[in-house]
Amino acid sequence: MSTVIGDITMSVDGFVTGPGADVEHGLGRDAEGLHAWALDSADPVDREELRSLTAATGAVVMGRRTFDTVDAPGGWSEELGYGADQDGRPPFFVVTSSRPDRVRLAGSHDFTFVLDGPAAALRAAREAAGDRDVYVMGGGMLVGGCLAAGLLDRLRIHLSPEVLGRGTPLFAGAGRHRLVQRDVRVSASATHLTYDVRR
Protein backbone atom coordinates (compact mmCIF):
# COMPACT_ATOMS: atom_id res chain seq x y z
CA MET A 1 0.00 0.00 0.00
CA SER A 2 1.33 3.42 -0.87
CA THR A 3 2.23 6.08 1.66
CA VAL A 4 0.42 9.44 1.43
CA ILE A 5 2.90 12.25 1.92
CA GLY A 6 2.14 15.95 2.27
CA ASP A 7 5.21 17.72 0.86
CA ILE A 8 5.60 21.48 1.03
CA THR A 9 8.06 24.31 1.57
CA MET A 10 7.40 26.47 4.62
CA SER A 11 8.87 29.56 6.27
CA VAL A 12 9.92 29.37 9.92
CA ASP A 13 6.70 31.23 10.79
CA GLY A 14 4.50 28.72 9.00
CA PHE A 15 3.73 30.28 5.60
CA VAL A 16 3.92 28.34 2.34
CA THR A 17 3.70 31.38 0.07
CA GLY A 18 4.46 35.05 0.47
CA PRO A 19 1.61 37.59 0.50
CA GLY A 20 -0.46 38.21 -2.64
CA ALA A 21 -0.35 34.69 -4.09
CA ASP A 22 -2.34 34.33 -7.31
CA VAL A 23 -2.08 32.41 -10.58
CA GLU A 24 0.75 34.60 -11.86
CA HIS A 25 2.52 34.70 -8.51
CA GLY A 26 1.94 31.17 -7.29
CA LEU A 27 4.55 31.49 -4.60
CA GLY A 28 3.38 34.96 -3.53
CA ARG A 29 5.38 38.17 -3.73
CA ASP A 30 8.60 39.15 -2.01
CA ALA A 31 9.21 35.57 -0.97
CA GLU A 32 11.80 34.36 -3.48
CA GLY A 33 13.96 32.99 -0.68
CA LEU A 34 11.24 30.58 0.39
CA HIS A 35 11.77 28.21 -2.54
CA ALA A 36 15.46 28.95 -3.15
CA TRP A 37 16.39 25.44 -2.02
CA ALA A 38 14.32 23.98 -4.89
CA LEU A 39 14.79 26.59 -7.61
CA ASP A 40 18.28 28.02 -7.16
CA SER A 41 20.33 25.58 -5.12
CA ALA A 42 23.22 23.44 -6.34
CA ASP A 43 23.60 21.93 -2.87
CA PRO A 44 23.66 18.13 -3.28
CA VAL A 45 21.33 17.71 -0.30
CA ASP A 46 18.71 19.90 -1.98
CA ARG A 47 19.12 18.16 -5.34
CA GLU A 48 18.74 14.78 -3.64
CA GLU A 49 15.56 15.96 -1.90
CA LEU A 50 14.00 16.69 -5.27
CA ARG A 51 15.38 13.55 -6.89
CA SER A 52 14.19 11.21 -4.13
CA LEU A 53 10.75 12.78 -4.18
CA THR A 54 10.43 12.35 -7.91
CA ALA A 55 11.77 8.81 -7.91
CA ALA A 56 9.36 7.60 -5.22
CA THR A 57 6.23 9.28 -6.57
CA GLY A 58 3.47 7.07 -7.95
CA ALA A 59 0.86 9.83 -8.15
CA VAL A 60 0.55 13.52 -7.30
CA VAL A 61 -2.45 15.30 -5.76
CA MET A 62 -2.74 19.07 -5.96
CA GLY A 63 -5.29 21.80 -5.33
CA ARG A 64 -6.91 23.89 -8.06
CA ARG A 65 -4.88 27.03 -7.46
CA THR A 66 -1.66 25.02 -7.66
CA PHE A 67 -2.87 23.47 -10.91
CA ASP A 68 -3.78 26.89 -12.35
CA THR A 69 -0.32 28.12 -11.45
CA VAL A 70 1.56 25.25 -13.05
CA ASP A 71 -0.72 25.19 -16.12
CA ALA A 72 -0.38 28.93 -16.73
CA PRO A 73 1.95 29.89 -19.63
CA GLY A 74 5.50 29.59 -18.35
CA GLY A 75 4.16 28.26 -15.09
CA TRP A 76 5.56 24.78 -14.95
CA SER A 77 9.21 24.49 -14.13
CA GLU A 78 10.85 21.60 -15.96
CA GLU A 79 13.49 21.65 -13.31
CA LEU A 80 11.05 20.67 -10.60
CA GLY A 81 11.60 17.05 -11.44
CA TYR A 82 8.50 15.69 -13.07
CA GLY A 83 8.95 17.63 -16.27
CA ALA A 84 12.21 16.26 -17.50
CA ASP A 85 11.26 12.68 -18.32
CA GLN A 86 7.80 12.19 -19.74
CA ASP A 87 7.86 8.41 -19.33
CA GLY A 88 8.60 8.76 -15.63
CA ARG A 89 5.89 11.35 -15.05
CA PRO A 90 3.27 10.29 -12.54
CA PRO A 91 -0.44 10.96 -13.01
CA PHE A 92 -1.73 14.18 -11.42
CA PHE A 93 -5.04 14.43 -9.57
CA VAL A 94 -6.47 17.90 -9.14
CA VAL A 95 -8.98 18.62 -6.37
CA THR A 96 -11.38 21.19 -7.82
CA SER A 97 -15.03 22.22 -7.88
CA SER A 98 -15.10 22.58 -11.68
CA ARG A 99 -13.15 21.31 -14.68
CA PRO A 100 -10.93 23.88 -16.41
CA ASP A 101 -11.93 24.85 -19.98
CA ARG A 102 -8.50 24.10 -21.40
CA VAL A 103 -5.41 22.34 -20.13
CA ARG A 104 -2.16 23.68 -21.55
CA LEU A 105 -0.15 20.66 -20.42
CA ALA A 106 -2.75 18.07 -21.51
CA GLY A 107 -0.48 16.72 -24.24
CA SER A 108 2.40 15.94 -21.94
CA HIS A 109 0.86 15.41 -18.52
CA ASP A 110 -1.90 13.11 -17.30
CA PHE A 111 -4.33 15.28 -15.30
CA THR A 112 -7.49 13.95 -13.66
CA PHE A 113 -9.92 16.47 -12.18
CA VAL A 114 -11.62 15.20 -9.04
CA LEU A 115 -14.83 17.02 -8.17
CA ASP A 116 -15.74 15.31 -4.91
CA GLY A 117 -13.01 16.34 -2.52
CA PRO A 118 -9.53 15.45 -1.25
CA ALA A 119 -10.41 12.02 0.15
CA ALA A 120 -11.76 10.94 -3.24
CA ALA A 121 -8.69 12.35 -4.97
CA LEU A 122 -6.44 10.42 -2.60
CA ARG A 123 -8.37 7.20 -3.23
CA ALA A 124 -7.93 7.60 -6.98
CA ALA A 125 -4.28 8.55 -6.54
CA ARG A 126 -3.58 5.54 -4.31
CA GLU A 127 -5.07 3.26 -6.92
CA ALA A 128 -2.92 4.79 -9.64
CA ALA A 129 0.25 4.80 -7.52
CA GLY A 130 0.38 1.08 -6.83
CA ASP A 131 3.17 0.51 -4.33
CA ARG A 132 4.74 3.91 -4.87
CA ASP A 133 4.02 7.03 -2.82
CA VAL A 134 1.21 9.51 -3.24
CA TYR A 135 2.44 13.10 -2.92
CA VAL A 136 0.14 15.92 -1.91
CA MET A 137 2.27 18.73 -3.27
CA GLY A 138 0.17 21.78 -2.47
CA GLY A 139 -1.08 24.22 -1.97
CA GLY A 140 -1.06 24.90 1.71
CA MET A 141 -4.81 24.70 2.12
CA LEU A 142 -4.90 21.23 0.59
CA VAL A 143 -1.93 19.87 2.57
CA GLY A 144 -3.23 21.42 5.81
CA GLY A 145 -6.74 20.20 5.04
CA CYS A 146 -5.52 16.65 4.39
CA LEU A 147 -3.63 16.73 7.69
CA ALA A 148 -6.74 18.01 9.50
CA ALA A 149 -8.86 15.26 7.94
CA GLY A 150 -6.44 12.52 8.98
CA LEU A 151 -5.54 11.70 5.39
CA LEU A 152 -1.74 12.01 5.63
CA ASP A 153 0.68 9.28 6.64
CA ARG A 154 3.66 11.56 6.48
CA LEU A 155 4.45 15.25 6.41
CA ARG A 156 7.56 16.50 4.63
CA ILE A 157 8.39 20.12 5.31
CA HIS A 158 11.20 21.99 3.61
CA LEU A 159 11.89 24.68 6.20
CA SER A 160 13.38 27.82 4.69
CA PRO A 161 15.23 30.47 6.71
CA GLU A 162 12.55 33.14 6.32
CA VAL A 163 10.08 34.87 8.62
CA LEU A 164 7.49 36.12 6.14
CA GLY A 165 4.94 37.71 8.44
CA ARG A 166 2.18 37.26 5.85
CA GLY A 167 1.15 34.73 3.25
CA THR A 168 -0.67 31.42 3.04
CA PRO A 169 -0.48 29.59 6.38
CA LEU A 170 0.00 25.83 6.31
CA PHE A 171 -1.64 24.87 9.57
CA ALA A 172 -4.66 27.20 9.89
CA GLY A 173 -7.45 25.02 11.22
CA ALA A 174 -5.35 21.86 11.05
CA GLY A 175 -5.98 21.05 14.73
CA ARG A 176 -3.85 18.92 17.04
CA HIS A 177 -1.55 16.21 15.69
CA ARG A 178 1.31 14.29 17.18
CA LEU A 179 4.19 13.71 14.83
CA VAL A 180 7.20 11.43 14.93
CA GLN A 181 10.38 12.96 13.64
CA ARG A 182 11.51 10.48 11.03
CA ASP A 183 14.30 12.10 9.09
CA VAL A 184 16.04 15.48 8.96
CA ARG A 185 18.43 16.56 6.21
CA VAL A 186 20.26 19.84 6.28
CA SER A 187 21.51 21.83 3.32
CA ALA A 188 23.03 25.30 3.25
CA SER A 189 19.66 26.84 2.43
CA ALA A 190 16.99 24.73 4.14
CA THR A 191 16.23 22.04 6.68
CA HIS A 192 14.27 19.15 5.20
CA LEU A 193 12.03 17.63 7.87
CA THR A 194 10.13 14.37 7.48
CA TYR A 195 7.52 13.43 10.09
CA ASP A 196 5.23 10.45 10.44
CA VAL A 197 1.73 11.52 11.40
CA ARG A 198 0.56 9.51 14.39
CA ARG A 199 -2.93 8.09 13.96
Added chain:
Amino acid sequence: MSTVIGDITMSVDGFVTGPGADVEHGLGRDAEGLHAWALDSADPVDREELRSLTAATGAVVMGRRTFDTVDAPGGWSEELGYGADQDGRPPFFVVTSSRPDRVRLAGSHDFTFVLDGPAAALRAAREAAGDRDVYVMGGGMLVGGCLAAGLLDRLRIHLSPEVLGRGTPLFAGAGRHRLVQRDVRVSASATHLTYDVRR
Protein backbone atom coordinates in the same frame (compact mmCIF):
# COMPACT_ATOMS: atom_id res chain seq x y z
CA MET B 1 30.31 42.62 22.34
CA SER B 2 27.83 39.98 23.35
CA THR B 3 25.37 38.31 21.00
CA VAL B 4 21.65 38.60 21.76
CA ILE B 5 19.96 35.26 21.20
CA GLY B 6 16.25 34.51 21.30
CA ASP B 7 16.01 30.88 22.44
CA ILE B 8 12.71 29.04 22.57
CA THR B 9 10.99 25.72 21.96
CA MET B 10 8.34 25.73 19.22
CA SER B 11 5.88 23.31 17.68
CA VAL B 12 5.94 22.75 13.92
CA ASP B 13 2.89 25.03 13.66
CA GLY B 14 4.58 27.87 15.52
CA PHE B 15 3.33 27.63 19.11
CA VAL B 16 5.61 27.95 22.13
CA THR B 17 3.07 26.75 24.69
CA GLY B 18 -0.04 24.63 24.53
CA PRO B 19 -3.44 26.24 25.12
CA GLY B 20 -4.38 27.58 28.56
CA ALA B 21 -0.93 28.78 29.64
CA ASP B 22 -0.92 30.46 33.06
CA VAL B 23 1.39 30.67 36.09
CA GLU B 24 0.67 27.12 37.16
CA HIS B 25 0.81 25.76 33.63
CA GLY B 26 3.61 27.80 32.16
CA LEU B 27 3.95 25.50 29.17
CA GLY B 28 0.19 25.31 28.63
CA ARG B 29 -1.93 22.19 28.82
CA ASP B 30 -1.84 19.00 26.78
CA ALA B 31 1.52 19.95 25.33
CA GLU B 32 3.96 17.84 27.34
CA GLY B 33 5.67 16.66 24.18
CA LEU B 34 6.66 20.20 23.26
CA HIS B 35 9.44 20.40 25.85
CA ALA B 36 10.26 16.70 26.03
CA TRP B 37 13.69 17.32 24.47
CA ALA B 38 14.60 19.56 27.45
CA LEU B 39 12.77 17.84 30.30
CA ASP B 40 12.75 14.14 29.52
CA SER B 41 15.46 13.40 27.00
CA ALA B 42 18.69 11.52 27.62
CA ASP B 43 19.74 12.08 24.01
CA PRO B 44 23.30 13.48 24.05
CA VAL B 45 22.37 16.06 21.38
CA ASP B 46 19.60 17.43 23.60
CA ARG B 47 21.80 17.45 26.70
CA GLU B 48 24.52 19.28 24.79
CA GLU B 49 21.98 21.88 23.60
CA LEU B 50 21.17 22.72 27.21
CA ARG B 51 24.79 22.58 28.33
CA SER B 52 26.10 24.82 25.56
CA LEU B 53 23.34 27.35 26.20
CA THR B 54 24.13 27.49 29.90
CA ALA B 55 27.88 27.69 29.39
CA ALA B 56 27.69 30.60 26.96
CA THR B 57 25.13 32.66 28.88
CA GLY B 58 26.28 35.95 30.40
CA ALA B 59 22.79 37.22 31.20
CA VAL B 60 19.19 36.10 30.74
CA VAL B 61 16.20 38.26 29.79
CA MET B 62 12.66 37.01 30.38
CA GLY B 63 9.11 38.33 30.37
CA ARG B 64 6.96 38.72 33.44
CA ARG B 65 4.80 35.67 32.88
CA THR B 66 7.89 33.52 32.46
CA PHE B 67 9.29 34.97 35.68
CA ASP B 68 6.03 34.30 37.54
CA THR B 69 6.10 30.73 36.30
CA VAL B 70 9.66 30.01 37.36
CA ASP B 71 9.29 31.85 40.68
CA ALA B 72 6.07 30.02 41.61
CA PRO B 73 6.51 27.27 44.25
CA GLY B 74 7.96 24.26 42.48
CA GLY B 75 8.21 26.28 39.30
CA TRP B 76 11.92 26.39 38.67
CA SER B 77 13.46 23.25 37.32
CA GLU B 78 16.98 22.73 38.64
CA GLU B 79 17.57 20.50 35.67
CA LEU B 80 17.15 23.37 33.23
CA GLY B 81 20.78 24.23 33.66
CA TYR B 82 21.05 27.45 35.56
CA GLY B 83 19.92 25.97 38.86
CA ALA B 84 22.63 23.45 39.48
CA ASP B 85 25.64 25.68 40.07
CA GLN B 86 24.92 28.91 41.92
CA ASP B 87 28.34 30.42 41.15
CA GLY B 88 27.77 29.93 37.44
CA ARG B 89 24.30 31.42 37.47
CA PRO B 90 23.89 34.45 35.22
CA PRO B 91 21.94 37.54 36.26
CA PHE B 92 18.28 37.57 35.18
CA PHE B 93 16.53 40.65 33.80
CA VAL B 94 12.73 40.60 33.91
CA VAL B 95 10.73 42.85 31.57
CA THR B 96 7.67 43.92 33.57
CA SER B 97 5.34 46.84 34.21
CA SER B 98 5.52 46.43 37.99
CA ARG B 99 7.84 44.88 40.56
CA PRO B 100 6.57 41.69 42.22
CA ASP B 101 5.80 41.90 45.95
CA ARG B 102 8.01 38.96 46.83
CA VAL B 103 10.62 36.91 44.99
CA ARG B 104 10.84 33.31 46.12
CA LEU B 105 14.22 32.75 44.46
CA ALA B 106 15.74 36.07 45.61
CA GLY B 107 18.21 34.30 47.90
CA SER B 108 19.72 32.17 45.18
CA HIS B 109 19.13 34.10 41.93
CA ASP B 110 20.00 37.63 40.89
CA PHE B 111 16.82 39.18 39.45
CA THR B 112 16.59 42.74 38.13
CA PHE B 113 13.14 44.07 37.23
CA VAL B 114 13.21 46.39 34.23
CA LEU B 115 10.21 48.69 33.99
CA ASP B 116 10.97 50.48 30.72
CA GLY B 117 10.73 47.80 28.11
CA PRO B 118 12.70 45.08 26.30
CA ALA B 119 15.32 47.38 24.73
CA ALA B 120 16.26 48.73 28.16
CA ALA B 121 16.38 45.22 29.59
CA LEU B 122 18.69 44.15 26.77
CA ARG B 123 20.98 47.13 27.35
CA ALA B 124 21.30 46.22 31.02
CA ALA B 125 21.77 42.56 30.20
CA ARG B 126 24.47 43.30 27.62
CA GLU B 127 26.35 45.35 30.18
CA ALA B 128 26.14 42.54 32.71
CA ALA B 129 27.06 39.84 30.21
CA GLY B 130 30.43 41.25 29.16
CA ASP B 131 31.64 39.13 26.26
CA ARG B 132 29.23 36.29 26.89
CA ASP B 133 25.82 35.90 25.25
CA VAL B 134 22.52 37.44 26.29
CA TYR B 135 19.68 34.92 26.13
CA VAL B 136 16.08 35.99 25.70
CA MET B 137 14.54 32.81 27.02
CA GLY B 138 10.83 33.58 26.84
CA GLY B 139 8.04 33.82 26.71
CA GLY B 140 6.94 33.82 23.13
CA MET B 141 5.61 37.37 23.21
CA LEU B 142 8.96 38.70 24.40
CA VAL B 143 11.06 36.70 21.93
CA GLY B 144 8.72 37.56 19.05
CA GLY B 145 8.59 41.19 20.18
CA CYS B 146 12.39 41.43 20.33
CA LEU B 147 12.58 39.97 16.81
CA ALA B 148 9.96 42.45 15.57
CA ALA B 149 11.89 45.35 17.15
CA GLY B 150 15.17 44.31 15.52
CA LEU B 151 16.76 43.48 18.86
CA LEU B 152 17.89 39.91 18.15
CA ASP B 153 21.19 38.88 16.59
CA ARG B 154 20.27 35.25 16.55
CA LEU B 155 17.22 33.03 16.85
CA ARG B 156 17.51 29.57 18.28
CA ILE B 157 14.43 27.41 17.84
CA HIS B 158 14.06 23.96 19.31
CA LEU B 159 11.50 22.48 16.91
CA SER B 160 9.40 19.73 18.47
CA PRO B 161 7.42 17.18 16.46
CA GLU B 162 4.01 18.51 17.45
CA VAL B 163 1.17 20.29 15.69
CA LEU B 164 -0.63 21.94 18.60
CA GLY B 165 -3.37 23.86 16.81
CA ARG B 166 -3.68 26.31 19.72
CA GLY B 167 -1.41 28.02 22.22
CA THR B 168 0.96 30.99 22.35
CA PRO B 169 2.23 31.85 18.86
CA LEU B 170 5.86 32.88 18.52
CA PHE B 171 5.64 35.05 15.43
CA ALA B 172 2.32 36.92 15.74
CA GLY B 173 3.05 40.47 14.62
CA ALA B 174 6.77 39.79 14.21
CA GLY B 175 6.77 41.03 10.61
CA ARG B 176 9.22 40.10 7.86
CA HIS B 177 12.77 38.97 8.61
CA ARG B 178 15.41 37.27 6.57
CA LEU B 179 17.38 34.65 8.44
CA VAL B 180 20.59 32.82 7.72
CA GLN B 181 20.61 29.18 8.70
CA ARG B 182 23.65 28.91 10.90
CA ASP B 183 23.51 25.54 12.60
CA VAL B 184 21.11 22.59 12.78
CA ARG B 185 21.42 19.73 15.26
CA VAL B 186 19.12 16.77 15.25
CA SER B 187 18.18 14.55 18.18
CA ALA B 188 15.60 11.79 18.34
CA SER B 189 13.01 14.19 19.76
CA ALA B 190 13.68 17.61 18.24
CA THR B 191 15.51 19.61 15.59
CA HIS B 192 17.60 22.43 17.08
CA LEU B 193 17.76 25.31 14.59
CA THR B 194 20.06 28.31 14.96
CA TYR B 195 19.55 31.29 12.63
CA ASP B 196 21.34 34.60 12.34
CA VAL B 197 18.89 37.46 11.95
CA ARG B 198 19.88 39.60 8.97
CA ARG B 199 19.89 43.31 9.72
